[in-house]
Amino acid sequence: MKVPMLDLSEQYSNLRDEMLKALDDVMTSTRFILGSNVKKLETDVAEFSNVPYAVGVANGSDAIHISLQACGVTAGDEVITTPFTFFATAGAIARCGATPVFVDIDPVTFNINPELIEEKITPKTKAIIPVHLYGQMAEMDRIMEIADKHGIFVVEDAAQAIGATYKGKHTGEYGHTATYSFFPTKNLGAYGDAGMIVTKHEDLAEKMSVIRVHGSKPKYYHHVLGYNSRLDEMQAAVLNVKFPHLNEWSEKRRARADIYTALLKNKLQDKVVTPIEVSDRHHVFHQYTIRVERRDELQAYLKEQGVATMIYYPLPLNVQPVFAELGYKEGDFPESDKAAREAISLPMFPELTEEQQTYVVECIEKFYN
Missing domain, CATH: 3.40.640.10 (Type I PLP-dependent aspartate aminotransferase-like (Major domain))
Known part of the structure; x- marks a missing residue:
């Protein structure tokens, strides 16, 4: 698929x-x-x-x-x-x-x-x-x-x-x-x-x-x-x-986020950290971003299975070459560094089908098993 x-x-x-x-x-x-x-x-x-x-x-x-x-x-x-x-x-x-x-960032949000x-x-x-x-x-x-x-x-x-x-x-x-x-x-x-x-x-x-x-x-x-x-x-x-249509599309994104979270927690709770919607917030899920180990290997495997993913963002801004003169180095912001190593965003759009989402999660499960 x-x-x-x-x-x-x-x-x-x-x-x-x-x-x-x-x-x-x-x-x-x-x-x-x-x-x-x-x-x-x-x-x-x-x-x-x-x-x-x-x-x-x-x-x-x-x-x-x-x-x-x-x-x-x-x-x-x-x-x-x-x-x-x-x-x-x-x-x-x-x-x-x-x-x-x-x-640095809050590791939860x-x-x-x-x-x-x-x-x-x-x-x-x-x-x-x-x-x-x-x-x-x-x-x-x-x-x-x-x-x-x-x-x-x-x-x-x-x-x-x-x-x-x-x-x-x-x-x-x-x-x-x-x-x-x-x-x-x-x-x-x-x-x-x-x-x-x-x-x-x-x-x-x-x-x-x-x-x-x-x-x-x-x-x-x-x-x-x-x-x-x-x-x-x-x-x-x-x-x-x-x-x-914006509100309708946002609610569809939220529904698809719920599906991902339920599937991932059921099958991969020990391998995948799913996004958390903080109780006082309303998340519109522009991206559904998980944390995983061996992130780059997972991305390559999913690509082989026909599943597109994106990494937002692989290199924090403090270590981007254009900002070298600011004097920052890797390790100055450990949570940002960790997120850059672990975060991967799965397919997310209002028309995404449950069949597609199930396939995505099955592919992730196959990779880790």
């Missing part, structure tokens, strides 16, 4: 007629930049996130960068984040001229460990970026307590966590901003690059709206150094078709 990591074909087939009409409407309107589709998506995502403002941008990486710039992060500042995340989190910090300062943050705060610290990895939010109460105590900004990297909650509150309700990625593989994915920032703060929303259009307001008058990062109208049209 072939089990892909992600298959978007059935989703498109179900939405095809509506999708083609939405795209044709954009082309017929000839309004391709910051039109009605972008405005509608901004309004809907802001309401969904229970905040008043949303700013559509070109991608999730720009969303982090623009958030930091709006919060005043600049050369000489420090921004605290996790080394166990996609490169864009720390890359956005560096592009502001600031220094990424890494803090893979998210930044809030109890290790305060010791890394210095007079140069301007912001914290917690990453809601794999679809489960970080411990935001404690993070906000620390940030408020020291007067620093919080930018939630929610690229993988749209629809997730912590103590009943959505991404964006805690931090000064929260950033979404609509990369095609995400729970709400465009047909290309797209991103969005949500916020409770009118002044930040205004700054970010200006930054995304070359820092221009009014047009051709530039008071800040922005750049071109507008959410494309065609991608917004795609996302407007998909958005009403």
Whole structure:
């Protein structure tokens, strides 16, 4: 059996007629930049996130960068984040001229460990970026307590966590901003690059709206150094078709996560550590990520059996060559190092069948037995 990591074909087939009409409407309107589709998506995502403002941008990486710039992060500042995340989190910090300062993760959630943050705060610290990895939010109460105590900004990297909650509150309700990625593989994915920032703060929303259009307001008058990062109208049209289905798709992901967990605990409890949904959180399972020994061997075996997997992430950011000048070394963040050796993500998408999931688990069982 072939089990892909992600298959978007059935989703498109179900939405095809509506999708083609939405795209044709954009082309017929000839309004391709910051039109009605972008405005509608901004309004809907802001309401969904229970905040008043949303700013559509070109991608999730720009969303982090623009958030930091709006919060005043600049050369000489420090921004605290996790080394166990996609490169864009720390890359956005560096592009502001600031220094990424890494803090190790909680081994249960893979998210930044809030109890290790305060010791890394210095007079140069301007912001914290917690990453809601794999679809489960970080411990935001404690993070906000620390940030408020020291007067620093919080930018939630929610690229993988749209629809997730912590103590009943959505991404964006805690931090000064929260950033979404609509990369095609995400729970709400465009047909290309797209991103969005949500916020409770009118002044930040205004700054970010200006930054995304070359820092221009009014047009051709530039008071800040922005750049071109507008959410494309065609991608917004795609996302407007998909958005009403997001909650349904998230619940299907959760149901499939339950199936994986039940199968794995029944057959491989001593070999596989399954993901834990913390009791005060609502996990949307962008990824279903397990911990195993002999991870790379398992991945190679599953590939031979037709099962696709991904490793998020094989090399923590503190030891990436591009950040060598920061002076970190392997072993500085033992939980991140351990996760990089053990974590492997199994196929996960709303249309995944129980038959496919059973086959995946049977293959894992055969490998270890």
